[in-house]
Amino acid sequence: MTPSYYSFKMRQAIIASASDDSDKTEERAMDRRTFLMGAAALSLGTAAFTPARAQAFPSGLIRFVVPGSASTPPDILARIVANGLTDVEGWKTIVEDKPGAVHMLGIGEVLKQPADGHTMLSVTTPVAATPALMPNASIDLDRDFAPVIRIGTGYNVLVVHPSVPVHSVAELVDFLKKDPGKHTFSSGGFGTPAHLLGELFKLETGVQAIHVPYNHFPQAIADLLAGINTYQFITLLPVVQFIKTGKLRALAVMGGKRNPVLPGVPTIAEAGFPQLVAEDWAGLLVKSGTPADVITRLNGAVNAALKTDKVREALAKIGTDVGGGTPQAFGAHVHAETLRWSKVIKEAGIKINS
Numbered sequence: 004m005t006p007s008y009y010s011f012k013m014r015q016a017i018i019a020s021a022s023d024d025s026d027k028t029e030e031r032a033m034d035r036r037t038f039l040m041g042a043a044a045l046s047l048g049t050a051a052f053t054p055a056r057a058q059a060f061p062s063g064l065i066r067f068v069v070p071g072s073a074s075t076p077p078d079i080l081a082r083i084v085a086n087g088l089t090d091v092e093g094w095k096t097i098v099e100d101k102p103g104a105v106h107m108l109g110i111g112e113v114l115k116q117p118a119d120g121h122t123m124l125s126v127t128t129p130v131a132a133t134p135a136l137m138p139n140a141s142i143d144l145d146r147d148f149a150p151v152i153r154i155g156t157g158y159n160v161l162v163v164h165p166s167v168p169v170h171s172v173a174e175l176v177d178f179l180k181k182d183p184g185k186h187t188f189s190s191g192g193f194g195t196p197a198h199l200l201g202e203l204f205k206l207e208t209g210v211q212a213i214h215v216p217y218n219h220f221p222q223a224i225a226d227l228l229a230g231i232n233t234y235q236f237i238t239l240l241p242v243v244q245f246i247k248t249g250k251l252r253a254l255a256v257m258g259g260k261r262n263p264v265l266p267g268v269p270t271i272a273e274a275g276f277p278q279l280v281a282e283d284w285a286g287l288l289v290k291s292g293t294p295a296d297v298i299t300r301l302n303g304a305v306n307a308a309l310k311t312d313k314v315r316e317a318l319a320k321i322g323t324d325v326g327g328g329t330p331q332a333f334g335a336h337v338h339a340e341t342l343r344w345s346k347v348i349k350e351a352g353i354k355i356n357s
Contacts, residue, residue: 060300065096066122067287070109070130072102075191075220076238076321080154080285081125083317087308094304098125105194105355106133107140114147118292120301123151127285128344129194131337135345136194136355144341148288150334151298152305153326155318157283158258159196160239160268161204162251164230172254172274175234176208183211186233191220193355196283199344200236200257202351207278227251238283239264239322257281264322284340286326286333302330 065088067081078100085096101109106129116122124130134142161172169175179186188204190197193216201214215232217223224242227235228250236257243264245251255271256262259280271279287305289298308314309327318325 060297061094061121063095063121065094066116067096067098067125068109068113068122069098069100069125070102070106071100071127072220073100076157076240076283077125077127077285079321080127080318080323083314084154084287084305084308087311087314088304090313091308091311092304105136106130107137107142110142113288113290116290118290120289120293120297122290123301124148124288125154125285126288126337128196128281128283128340129199131340132194132199132344132348134341135348136353144288144337145334147291149291149293149298150330150337151287151289152302152330153284153286153328153333153336154305154309155285155323155326156258157238157285157321157323158256158262159200159236159281159283160242160246160256160262160265161234161236161254161271162227162242162246163234163254164227164232165249165252166230167233167252169254170252172271172276175254176210179208179210179212179233184213187213187215187231189215189217189223189227189232189235191223192216192218193353196238196281197223197236199347200279200281202353203279203281203347204236206347206350207276243322257283262322284326284336285323286337288337298330 065085067085069075069078069081071077078098081098085098088094089096099112101112109124110130110133113122113124131144134140134144161175163169163175167175167178169178188197188201190201192198195216198214198216201212204210205212212233217226220241223232223235224237226232227237228245239256239262242251246253246265253265253268255274255276256265256268257271257280259270259272261268261270271277287301289301306327309325315325
């Protein structure tokens with residue numbers, strides 16, 4: 004018999020018990036026994052159903068949708084985890100890049116799919132800014148998605164061209180204030196970490212500089228190396244060799260601790276600007292309505308993958324600290340980040356659509 008059958012019997016027993024004012028105690032006893040048996044069966048039926056669904060998951064391909072371009076940090080992180088799940092669980096996985104519309108193409112793709120856990124959204128810091136950047140899209144990360152897990156945490160570094168006559172963050176601030184609005188900072192596009200950090204930097208220090216967004220990230224780096232732009236907040240991996248060879252000068256790491264790859268570069272807090280500490284985090288979300296046991300299964304599988312030497316070494320190579328933890332912890336983090344960057348976007352007056 005199914006749980007729905009026992010739910011019907013339970014309702015019958017409750018109604019009978021409430022309306023029977025007679026002294027037929029035997030009938031009441033029978034009703035009570037029916038109620039208790041139904042409740043027990045319903046509990047057993049539900050308990051048996053949930054693990055069975057979790058054990059049957061996945062029933063097909065696991066998709067990682069990246070709201071960004073190939074070979075960017077979000078894409079690389081998704082592929083590392085996808086390969087880890089294949090190694091640990093034997094799952095068939097695929098990573099699909101859906102760049103465009105300030106992450107909305109990737110977000111929309113996941114929202115079109117069933118809420119069954121087979122399609123996950125690979126998210127990084129900029130996705131938390133999307134609701135504020137695209138208000139007409141009516142996206143609410145808390146409402147539309149459910150957290151799965153945090154993959155890892157990386158940190159950007161503030162770099163300048165060596166022709167810029169500064170060797171610290173404080174000196175850069177003084178340099179920019181001498182010629183307000185005449186210097187530029189570059190990024191890989193609107194809503195990227197470089198853009199968000201650049202706007203936060205302006206708000207917290209009072210400097211005026213012009214944002215130069217690039218459609219192609221490599222071109223942003225090339226122009227920075229050529230001295231076309233003054234400074235940039237950038238993920239460490241693509242510029243570490245340029246820093247070590249003196250083609251770029253690193254002023255500070257944006258995280259709360261020094262990076263072992265650049266031990267001589269201070270943190271932004273050590274440089275005197277603790278309000279600028281910012282993580283470049285990454286994680287996974289699923290469509291809201293995905294069963295809790297499926298989310299638990301996904302969380303456990305990714306946690307297991309993150310503990311393998313292969314995944315940990317791959318993350319270390321791109322300067323990312325290994326993540327993990329519960330869906331609840333990651334959900335709280337995403338919520339806090341959404342509030343933080345929404346405030347920055349509002350105060351900076353950033354508008355993409357109206």
